[in-house]
Amino acid sequence: MRARAQELDAADPLAAFRDRFLPAPGVVAYLDGNSLGRPVAGVADRLDDFVRREWAGRLIRGWTEGWMQWPEQVGDRIAAAALGAAPGQTVLADSTTVLLYKLARAAVDHDPARREIVIGTDDFPTDRYVAEGIAAERGARLRWIETDPATGITAEQVAAAVGPDTALVLASHVAYRSGWIADAAAITALVHDAGALVLWDLSHSVGSVELELDAWGVDLAVGCTYKYLCGGPGSPAFGYVRRGLHDRLRQPVQGWMGRHDPFTMGPGYTPAAGVRGIVSGTPPILAAVPLLAGLELLEEAGIAAVRAKSRALTAYALELVDAWLPGVELVSPRDPERRGGHLTIRRPGFREVVDTLWERGVIPDHREPDGIRIGLAPLSTGFTEVHDGLAVLREVVAARERAGDMTG
Structure with missing residues (x-):
């Protein structure tokens, strides 16, 4: 053999x-590349070069010379290489947990008349914990779908769970335990038919399974970059917000980097236009360098x-x-x-x-x-x-x- x-x-x-x-x-x-990807050869040299040439060489000038736009620029590259999404809908920021919270909370607050979050019992722990926290925080209810650990969430289960009270369906596209690929197109359509929003966790999909977020009509998505994208331990996550929702959703972590004019340091908060509005804090510039090396390989292949x-x-x-x-x-x-x-x-x-x-x-x-x-x-x-x-x-x-x- x-x-x-x-x-x-x-x-x-x-x-x-x-x-x-x-x-x-x-x-x-x-045999654990779905948990932490290997480092790309030469990434240590790239980090060294960045530290010496960009960080030490440009110092704070680096922000105005390009770093400030990295969340959108790197997000667009992830979208093009791995998400099946047009530019202007994806950003690199935070961890998966933080982005999941921001987008799920925004979805739950979107329609005050809808107070139910649908989620699977065998979803990744972070997803379940975040949903539980938001439900307690916002007075919402959790509707649990009993998912088989050997498979994952199905369209039939979602159809039976959603209704006029559903605000959000939160689900994993590829189940972390079994590897089950959910029918994202069918489930997204069912959620929309019920008048709700869907948030997909793509952590075990991105860089391994073909995705078509725009074609499927996906509302929201998050995913990590340290698995198949080889961004390294603790590398930043990405968040996707469908273009039609940019002016309709308001994420709760109002940091200065998500303000429409951050350097005025002025009173009050007006979010930046478009997907930049889900950014909160300082972009993870140094942590993006290994990720870009991994993205280049995916783009090439x-x-x-x-x-x-x-x-x-x-x-x-x-x-x-x-x-x-x-x-x-x-x-x-x-x-x-x-x-x-x-x-x-x-x-x-x-x-x-x-x-x-x-x-x-x-x-x-x-x-x-x-x-x-x-x-x-x-x-x-x-x-x-x-x-x-x-x-x-x-x-x-x-x-x-x-x-x-x-x-x-």
Whole structure:
């Protein structure tokens, strides 16, 4: 099977991109690219150059010489490369949690007659916690959709949940646990038919799955940049606001960088026109430098080719799981149309297995209960790497079975 993996690597049109990431000494297989992307080769030099030439060389002049526009400029590049969105609707700012709060709160306040937030029970914890906080803060109600951890939110579930009281539906496009791809176009249409707004969390989609926010009619979206976009630990998030909502929504964190004329330092707050109005504080300039390196690779490869590679990688990983790991439960979709860039497999005792894998240089991550999540970043991951990593997993599981350490 390793020979077949090598053949797949030889035929991979994106194979050369693997050499454009920094190597990780001692790592046999990095299977967690959906949690934190690898650093792009040369990013340390780019940071050094920026510090010496832009920061030290231009000092505060850098703001008037371009930095001030980075939220919109970088946002437009993310939109063009990964979101299927026209310019002027996306900004780089804050963390995913902060942007999620700002956009969700703006949506809930949009129509005082609507006081209900619809969200799934297995959505990412931040999304659920933010929704709970906004509901308490604004006197709104939460309507929970019981989502299957092995799949994700469906159009049928949304249709049954929304109604005249719905202010906002908050959902993940790709479920963080299972990799389930929600039918964003159908769900968005259903939410609009109910007179409500929809906010999509794209954190596990962006840079791996093709998105068409404008074509789908999406109202609001947020996503992180440290996964498939390789922005690095804690890199800033992006927020998308459909153009038709720019003058209708008011986000609650009224910082000076979102004011229409920030340097007048005047009294009162009038938001900047357009999507700039969701900016609050100082743009994360230094943190955007590694992100731009990752974006350049995605722009060069093209999201369609990246998605094709993602589907091939997960299909190959699933083939190995089926062949090598009998008794392991797949908690991700088998249908590639419904499967994002990662797989989750489950078996009692996998928590300890992950610890052993890390010791042996194979790095997936663990998700409760008893899940191993295999995240395959298309630009930095090869088929042979997948083979070698899952071969170690097979060895570890077999050894623990012989020792009687695997239960269930």
